[in-house]
Amino acid sequence: MAQPLHYALSTRTFFYSHYFHLGLRFGAGLIGIILATLAVSDMTTALSVGIGALCTALMDMPSPLRHKFNEMLASVLLCSLVTLGVSLCAPYFWLLMAALVLLSFFASMMVVYGKKSMPLQLATLFIMTMSMEHHLTPLQALSHAGLFTLGGIAYLAYAMAISWLLRHRIKQQVLAEALFELAAYIDIKADFYDPRFGITEQFNKLVRHQALLADRQQASRDLILRAHQNRKDAIVVQIHVTMLDLYEQILATHTDYAQLRLHLAESPALKALHDLAYKCARDIEAVGYAVTRKKASFQAISYAPELAALDAEVAVLQRRVDAGEPVAEALAVLRAQRNKVRAIVGMVGELHVASQKAYDSTPFWLDQDMQPFLSQQKYEIAVMLSHFRFDSPIFRYSLRVAMAVVCGVAIGTSLPSLFPSYSAHSYWIILTIVIILRPSFSMTKQRRSDRITGTVIGCVVAAVILLFFNHPAVILTVLVLATIATPTFVVLRYRYTAIAVSIMILLQMNLAMGGSVGMITERLVDTFIGAAVATLFSFVLASWEYQSLPKLMDQVLAANLRYMQASFELLQGKERNDFPYRVQRKGLMDALATLSAALMRMLDEPASKRRAVEDINLFIVQNYLLVAHVAALRAILRRHVADIPADQVNAMLATSHDHVCGALSAALAQPGLPASCTTVVEGVLDPAATHSSGAGGPASWPGFAVVQRRIRLLQADAEQIIVHRAAIEKNVVRRETAA
Known part of the structure; x- marks a missing residue:
């Protein structure tokens, strides 16, 4: 992919x-x-x-x-x-x-x-x-x-x-990165409306990108929310808060894409929805670009043609429904999607406005403790000591590195005696080992590829410079460029960093001690030796990703339970402040990102070490969908707040809360027995079953049908979590026990 x-x-x-x-x-x-x-x-x-x-x-x-x-x-x-x-x-x-x-x-x-x-x-x-x-x-x-x-x-x-x-400038740059990643997230969402892309494939891409987006948003929080004291800080805070609200609105756009594609495959509505999402992504990028240049952003994109096309298609579907055609479901989905997209377009406009106005203060949850949103870093010796056990992946990794270093020294010491013409450099071999050998097999595999490729290219470039452009001015210029490139690409593309480091060190050695192209060849051989040792020891005391899956899934389920509790309290009006809801949503997204990253690493491991890949992926997607359903419910209740029958809607939400939390609790407590959930949630799947739908009842409220439909989807996806958790338990825990 x-x-x-x-x-x-x-x-x-x-x-x-x-x-x-x-x-x-x-x-x-x-x-x-x-x-x-x-x-x-x-x-x-x-x-x-x-x-x-x-x-x-x-x-x-x-x-x-x-x-x-x-x-x-x-x-x-x-x-x-x-x-x-x-x-x-x-x-x-x-x-x-x-x-x-x-x-x-x-x-x-x-x-x-x-x-x-x-x-x-x-x-x-x-x-x-x-x-x-x-x-x-x-x-x-x-x-x-x-x-x-x-x-x-x-x-x-x-x-x-x-x-x-440059403290404010750095905040702007990190915030801009989060905005660009949000735009990339919307680009993935846009392709849900394109029949050329499979829905399952798009969900996979969406969940993978969610992990990256969560990381960038956290980096933005850590810098922006810790200290915001002046008018310039107030601008980035306001953009950050608007970005998070926009993100929740984007989550709420999840819908029945299969239904849309089935009934609207030949309709201009799908293309209009796709183009609207694409334009929103470019609009958000424009805000991010303006932020990187320390400028205010002004909306230059018009959504009018696509919105007009949607309105026209809704009118066409309404006429078909009036004529008795069975497209009422498609009409309801399209109308809801149009309303959500309009809300997103409006919030993108607010993002532009947030970049224009100099605020006197930072109106971000005044008097609230921001610590739950910030990364907590504690360097306590007790934390390290708690991992001094053989089942700890970090302890095993540390033993692996120590053994690999000993092996590297032994090879570097013995090779010159075996091959007198070869001058081994133990430090270069060990440096290659410690750079390549990472805590996980997948990280080691990627780092090995980047290190070898980068070193080969770097050695070739250094050789060309020393053979054909061996002039102090040229060498110093290349050294400066390599020094700048080394940290620039260490996160973006480590391969580029490996190229720059190789050039920098080889040219420095030439300046300091003199040397020849033969010196470069020796370093290249040392790199291959170090890479071979690192590869060999990546299998020694290895901790495979599937071994951590049960614990990570439990963390996701526990976070989802806390999130659902906070969500339904907010939806039912028991809690007016959405601060606790935001805290729990962040916790759930972080847990999902961690599990998703573990799955991606597992896919890079040997085939014999992969377990229940499809079910883990579906487990992540189903938990993600629960967040999307809750976000959609919030949007629906806001949109239909007038004349809301509070008692009946709250009763329906309470029933749904019991159902969803029962399903999550069953998955958490008894992952191997999906039938255990039946006694917890039996008989409440239809949220309308216990409520009147006559004149003046809930059915007369415009939002009743969409709330009812969304709750039904929420409950169904919660039950699917039990199924996938049980399948994972069977394929991971029981298979490991049998082995």
Whole structure:
């Protein structure tokens, strides 16, 4: 399945993205610190200072200022201790081996703190690898560590100063990325109206992209909602809040696409709906583009032709219904979809307005505690110690890395004696191992491919430069470009980063120590050796994704239960403030994103390690649909608020709440016995069964039919969750037990 082009890889938006700005900040800081050191000292001192700045720069990511300072300071202190310890141990082989094993293990254990600790792990392993080649006296080791620390502190001060000056700009860039991902999400929704695309395929793409969208929205929350103190901050807060409201409205557009396609296959209505969604996506991109350029956005797209076409088609269907044709269901679905799309168009307009107006304050849930919406990062030793057990995937990963490093050192030490013409470089082999070997098999597989491809291309480019363009000005220019590209593409396309790193290191080695094309060939061979070792150890003590599936599904079901409780309290008017509802919706979306990511990783694993792929996918989709149904119910009740028969509607919602929560509870408590739900929800599938539909009753309220239909869909999808959970339980847990 082809992946859409990331917004930051487009030439239109690349130079405005925070990825490119990070590369500029990284390059300017690193090169500036090295040049400043060269002005007062020699090349050896400058390289020691520069490597300290480089390790600290690996932690330079978009983050709240206080978090950034703590993370980068931790990197300076930890890496300084590592370089000192390894330098002192380097002259003594067995002592060095013990240090490498312990450092590899504990650095890998840091992964327990989440993805924000990954750069710190890489920085620790990187400086460990770079330091193992230095055979220094204790005094020289202290001096080297001091220079390393000086470089780290210098970059820390530089990065904090730049981040403080550009703190609002970084918020704009991260917010813009979330807007672009929301636009990509709508593009996927648009293809539901195109009969050329399978509905199941589109749901798969939608749920996959949901994980990415949730991650980008969380990054936006973490930066924007922690501190918003001035008029400029108020603008990004208002855009962010409007974006989240728009997202919920988009969720509410879920409908019976099969029914639409069946009855309207030859109608212009489907094309109009598709074009409206496509235009909305481009409109949201326009807001995101304006935000990246620090400008207000003004709506330039007209939706009038498509809306007029929809109105005309609704009128045609109404006449067919009046003539007795059986298209009443299609008419109801199309009319509801038209109303939802109109609401979305209106909210996109509000998104433009939010970017234009300078607010005096930040009207975002005043006096509310934002902590439930923010990432909570706790670096407590007890968290790491709790994973010191053999069934912990992180513990097994740490053992795997330590063993692979020992193997890499052994190979690097023994090869020169076996092949005298070959000069192995143990540090390069180990560096390749620690870069490639990731916590999951799928991540290791992808990193191996990117590392090998990037290194080959980088070596070829470096060889061409040294053979045909070996001039200091050319080499320095390429070095600057490679230094900027290294952090720019580390998230976007790691393969590009691998190319840039290979060019940068090889050219630096040529400048510092001289060398030849033979040096490049040796590094290429070392890379293949390291990749082979990493591949071999990716199967050692491996933790396969299917082993975590039951726990992840339980987390989804528990989050969905909490979400349903908050949702129905809001729908029934028991809770007027939608803050708790938003908190629980975020929790459910995060749980679904985690499960979806695990499924995607499992698809990259060997076929023998895949379990219940189709049922897991359907389980994710069904839980996602429950969110869409609730969002639709909120939209319906808002649209038909006039003359609402509150008692009857609330009774219907209460019955549905019992049914849905009963189904989710049954799936959570007894996943292997789908029949257990029958006693919980039996006899309540028809929400209208216990309510009057006579004159003056609920049926006379315009929203009754659509609410009733949506509740029926909600209950049916909740029951499907039990079926898929039972199938997964059978294919994962029982199959593993039998094995």
